[in-house]
Amino acid sequence: MTAILDVQNLAVRFGPTLAVRNASFTVQKGETHCIVGESGCGKSVTALAIMNLLARNARRDAKSIAFAGQDILAYSDRQMEDVRGNRMAMIFQEPMTSLNPSYTIGSQMTEVLRRHHNTTRDLAEQRAIGLMQRVGITAPQMRLGQYPHQLSGGLRQRVMIAMALMCDPELLIADEPTTALDVTVQAQILRLLAELKQELGLGILLITHDLGIVARVADHVSVMYAGEVIETGRTADLFANPSHPYTRGLIDCVPVPGKIKPGEALGSIPGTVPVMKDGFSGCAFRFRCPQASEICTQAVPRHEVGPNHLVQCHLPSRQGGAQ
């Protein structure tokens, strides 16, 4: 397996606030890597940092961000423009706000290809029609002339996916691609992404807050909390042996039909995610952690609890060293 994206020690700050701290993960070709976490954990900022689309007041630092073997950290804006939308494409959460309401679907879809590959409009439209068919949009010819408001939410999200695929990207970054959709449509869109991954050998970085989605589509998972990756591993390993108290808490919060009796209380995590400022040290979860102790104010070590399964927590060392 070769890595399509390798992020090492990414940090993003907005003034004194640390949005992402020391995040490292790798997305392999033909694999879905999920970043899961609650609002404010830094998962969307991570995606924007990779694409270099952060707001002006943000500062990005990293050891390296390697895309297909090339370090894109030092790329100029011009160089990045050639990568973005071309070899690395993104799907956003809200298809209604990320499509331009005053341009037709056709002109928005062909624009990327014409910008990056300088093709004729006819060729670009043919490719758009082909891709729309591929993602399951009926009557694609007609859709080219329609405006975003004339499509349903599910169709708009399919248009976003088709648009992202226009230039044959190697990496697809999808930020909550199904959150705005009905459950029935959600399953269809996720199946489509899984098929495309197989067919085109795409690497997918999927950002979500939904552990159900993670369990069903991810090959690898990274759990983020307060800007850090606190646990990462293969999906099956992470769900079979969740090793960080936060990961365990998160899994217990999700109601699963048949698992908890009606009327019984769900597991929950008291409190809220803290805002990270300069000078913070120790484990950011210790304020909500049922197993916190004195040692948690000190720098947190990483432990390997299984093959490729890393956890950032004092617990394994307290329980007598790494397993």
Add this chain to the structure above:
Amino acid sequence: MSKTPALTLKDLSCTFHVQGGLFQPARHVRAVDRISVSLEEGGVLGIVGESGCGKTTLARMILGLQNPTSGEAFVHGQRLSELDRRARARLIQPVFQDPFSSLNPKHRIEDIIALPLRAQGSFEPHEIERRTAAILERVGLSTEQGRRLPAELSGGQRQRVAIARALILEPRIVVCDEPTSALDVSVQAQILNLLGELRRDLNLTYVFISHNLAVVEHVASEVMVMYLGRMVEHNTTARLFSEPRHPYTQALLASVLTPEPGLGLPDVGLGDIMPDPANIPSGCRFHPRCLKAQPQCATIEPLTSHPSDHATVECHLF
């Protein structure tokens, strides 16, 4: 046995008239179509369905915020349309989806919570103060938080405020319209647990609308499935989840993604046709998406059948 149900809906319908374009005729959108159901005191009626199925319109009618086109709703035996606003507010209260837009950003929390009492016009100031303090504590907020503005609270805390505001008049029924879908899972669990405690302690009856079936399964005692304005299936929660009858219910249940790795993604098999409430199909309104559709489904509207006690299903297969 002859206890009056907390909530009874009889053939409740709501039709909207939507202006067409310049040269197009006005269209009729049947958002809710002849819904009849009754709910015992202390029960939780879960309402599930895709967006546009009419679940929010139904909730608005139960709250008296939307007049039904036809049919009638009864609350503890009283005709809803005969109650004035104050009396209605003492019986039924809402908790809405988005705690960011349903709280006035310029009012302090304690004023937001006390407003329903003030609107009644019959409470003494010290009584208002006493009740506000008591309900704040009951939902897990401090007196100090009561003096803040909504913007200073987190999403979960704001939803606690919305719950406190709903409960301050000691209503009998609370209509929760997607109360946790704007919240993180860890906070969602806190709010669901709180709602459950309050229901037991205060003997409340809930109408609970959600698109999240796992949440509905957890909180509801009975579930009704809506499709394009019709109640296509209704049963106790345990029965509906263990033996879903209607093909649409089956598809909905299949599309729930539980956190169980290795199961992969379900093939829901509903196709790409999206339901349009302004253009309801003939016969069974679900037939264009139904895997088990037969010729008669396209022409004859199915009747409601009762395959067992307490269960209804609207499908030609039953």
